[in-house]
Amino acid sequence: MTSGTNGNANANANGAAGTELLAGNGVMLVRERALAARVQGGLERLYQLDRVVEVHDFVEPAREGEREALLVREGDDGTLELRLQLPQLGDTKDVRLDVLCQIIEGVSHFVYVANRAAEGREATQLEMEMQAEVDKYVVLASSLGASTVEASARLRERLFERVRYTHDAASELGERYRVANDVAHGFVRKLEGRFVAARNWPALRGELRHFFRMGQAEKVRLGRAA
Secondary structure, three states: OOOOOOOOOOOOHHHHHHHHHHHHHHHHHHHHHHHHHHHHHHHHHHHOOOOOOOOOHHHOOOOOOOEEEEEEEEOOOOEEEEEEEEOOOOOOOOOOOHHHHHHHHHHHHHHHHHHHHOOOOOOHHHHHOOOOOOOOHHHHHHHHHHOOHHHHHHHHHHHOOOOOOOOOOOHHHHHHHHHHHHHHHHHHHHHHHHOOOOOOOHHHHHHHHHHOOOOOOOOHHHHHHH
């Protein structure tokens, strides 16, 4: 995944490639594209964002063994070129949580970059990872109906405590993912204690919108102060 983007949000999908995928072996991505579109819509409604581009136009299949990745390139004219590689959902009766989380994470990155570009703001990789960790909780909590402290705590434990990291803690990626997990975990724990417990959903949504619009340093401070 690459980020650190800035400029116009006139991102262009590779139309020919997209047509080939849907017409041929990429027909398997219909479910993944549909899910990505639903996640995009949910995040945009929550954060009160205008639609910049349609995520399903930019989805491509991840290769065997690869994880989700948002590929970003800025052209000479300032236009962003985006590609979102997503894993396949597999058997509808046995969709793994990891695959769902990857799709949510990829769409979160996509929405974050598109929004920041439209506003002329940069998006760091750590910002994107912190936001994606929060978005995974938000999307799954909504889907699973985790509207009590007990249900929220179970989901929070599964997402932030029972985790395994691919990269060593001493590596740049390993450190970034651990910081993102730590910050998001602290922030979600704060939401749980202050808003879920009181079932104060308007205030919860307001806090989530505030977090989304923060920059990297503010996100870290808020999450670690929770």
